[in-house]
Amino acid sequence: MPSLVNPEVEMAVKGFILDQEKMAEVVERMTKEMKMGLAKDTHPRAVIKCFVTYVQDLPTGKERGKYLALDLGGSNFRVLLVTLNSDSDVETISKSFEFPKSLMSGSGKALFDFLAECLSEFCIENGVQDETLPLGFTFSFPCQQQGLSKGILVAWTKGFSCEGVVGKNVVTLLQEAIDRRGDVKINTVAILNDTVGTLMSCAHSHKNCRIGLIVGTGSNACYVEKTVNAECFEGYQTSPKPSMIINCEWGAFGDNGVLEFVRTSYDKVVDRITPNPGRQTFEKCISGMYMGELVRLVVIEMINKDVMFHGDKSQKIQKAWSFNSSYISDIESDPPGEYRSCNKVLNELGIIGSQESDKESLKLICEAVSSRSAKLCACGLVTIINKMNINEVVIGIDGSVYRFHPKYHEMLQFHMRKLLKPGVKFELVVSEDGSGKGAALVAATAVQNKPKI
Numbered sequence: 001m002p003s004l005v006n007p008e009v010e011m012a013v014k015g016f017i018l019d020q021e022k023m024a025e026v027v028e029r030m031t032k033e034m035k036m037g038l039a040k041d042t043h044p045r046a047v048i049k050c051f052v053t054y055v056q057d058l059p060t061g062k063e064r065g066k067y068l069a070l071d072l073g074g075s076n077f078r079v080l081l082v083t084l085n086s087d088s089d090v091e092t093i094s095k096s097f098e099f100p101k102s103l104m105s106g107s108g109k110a111l112f113d114f115l116a117e118c119l120s121e122f123c124i125e126n127g128v129q130d131e132t133l134p135l136g137f138t139f140s141f142p143c144q145q146q147g148l149s150k151g152i153l154v155a156w157t158k159g160f161s162c163e164g165v166v167g168k169n170v171v172t173l174l175q176e177a178i179d180r181r182g183d184v185k186i187n188t189v190a191i192l193n194d195t196v197g198t199l200m201s202c203a204h205s206h207k208n209c210r211i212g213l214i215v216g217t218g219s220n221a222c223y224v225e226k227t228v229n230a231e232c233f234e235g236y237q238t239s240p241k242p243s244m245i246i247n248c249e250w251g252a253f254g255d256n257g258v259l260e261f262v263r264t265s266y267d268k269v270v271d272r273i274t275p276n277p278g279r280q281t282f283e284k285c286i287s288g289m290y291m292g293e294l295v296r297l298v299v300i301e302m303i304n305k306d307v308m309f310h311g312d313k314s315q316k317i318q319k320a321w322s323f324n325s326s327y328i329s330d331i332e333s334d335p336p337g338e339y340r341s342c343n344k345v346l347n348e349l350g351i352i353g354s355q356e357s358d359k360e361s362l363k364l365i366c367e368a369v370s371s372r373s374a375k376l377c378a379c380g381l382v383t384i385i386n387k388m389n390i391n392e393v394v395i396g397i398d399g400s401v402y403r404f405h406p407k408y409h410e411m412l413q414f415h416m417r418k419l420l421k422p423g424v425k426f427e428l429v430v431s432e433d434g435s436g437k438g439a440a441l442v443a444a445t446a447v448q449n450k451p452k453i
């Protein structure tokens with residue numbers, strides 16, 4: 001059967017195609033950048049920072065107690081109360097709060113006062129306001145950590161740009177906001193990235209879990225490195241603990257231009273309309289915050305060329321960011337030749353009277369963007385596995401793109417198999433509750449390791 005897709009559309013999506021050779025090149029370049037991040041002398045100028053997290057203990061299953069957790073880092077903001085009763089009995093109570101968009105670009109003080117207010121409201125609602133509870137703060141932005149409870153924000157990402165926070169210890173900012181209120185007794189004992197929570201939570205049930213991956217609003221990964229290789233950790237040669245979790249902050253890969261060979265003209269347009277142009281190049285090719293906009297930009301170009309949707313320029317889709325990445329999952333979940341979900345999306349976007357060729361073209365554009373995303377993630381994971389030089393690993397994964405895209409898991413698995421050395425076994429596992437259970441496990445580590453006076 002001849003393709004229903006307009007040849008102009010096929011041409012437009014060509015730039016998103018990554019063949020095996022290009023993927024191998026991505027792995028090679030990423031390997032070099034990661035090494036630079038880990039090594040002390042090159043760390044300051046490295047783009048993939050490979051930050052030391054100060055988390056050196058994987059869960060043993062013996063962690064117990066009651067912990068609070070706060071999760072800030074993307075589209076959701078949550079407060080959680082986690083009780084570790086036994087290795088198989090973990091109780092979690094959580095509440096999601098509506099996060100006012102204005103706080104994303106307001107003052108830092110307003111942001112942390114809001115977090116403290118939600119925390120206080122949650123503690124009072126759950127009757128724990130008089131208990132002195134340790135808190136694990138999942139703060140998923142690039143931080144230079146100087147201890148388990150000290151994280152200096154390096155740069156805002158994912159649409160945030162609050163004033164007066166970059167260069168500051170965010171644990172102090174949170175703790176001061178809590179103390180200013182004075183109505184709850186909370187000790188912020190640990191700051192962690194969501195990738196670390198994801199790894200820890202997965203490692204609680206899968207003993208061989210050594211990598212945590214997020215493909216949600218943003219994208220990032222962490223992994224378990226040998227402490228002796230974590231040169232930016234002051235005790236890397238003397239620490240009695242053999243392991244250190246490294247927060248790669250791989251979203252910044254390509255910020256020095258080494259990824260231009262995988263970028264398209266659409267990537268450059270998306271980059272220009274973000275609050276952090278020139279930053280987070282890899283993340284902007286992969287994650288949910290940007291995938292929908294990439295699809296939209298191709299569609300708009302096709303409408304303007306009169307090759308899709310009758311060239312009709314009146315629809316809602318003309319508005320920047322109007323094409324949510326969840327639409328990509330919807331459109332790609334239709335079986336071949338059926339358009340039930342696609343029709344629903346088109347309806348929501350106010351596009352009427354579309355033809356089958358328009359829908360096939362739209363599906364092809366979605367597939368081009370999502371498969372490049374999965375291929376790049378596969379390259380990242382393979383880089384890490386090669387670096388770790390192991391033959392078997394479990395990877396804990398979270399984020400709506402991975403969870404809900406109908407083919408993401410298969411694509412990731414397929415391309416990893418093609419890139420990895422023969423004989424290397426891996427398992428991709430959805431990690432449940434990284435910002436709850438994972439954060440509590442890190443907080444438990446912090447409490448255990450605190451010097452006793």
Ligand SMILES: Nc1ncnc2c1ncn2[C@@H]1O[C@H](COP(=O)(O)OP(=O)(O)OP(=O)(O)O)[C@@H](O)[C@H]1O
Pocket residue numbers: 073074075076140194214215216217218219287288289290324325326327328329330398399400401404405
């Ligand atoms: N069904 C879906 N398919 C693909 N992408 C989706 C889907 N639902 C939501 N998204 C996208 O995923 C992103 C939200 O991801 P997630 O729910 O994991 O949030 P998050 O925890 O705030 O993200 P992060 O962990 O990166 O900070 C949004 O950009 C949204 O567009």
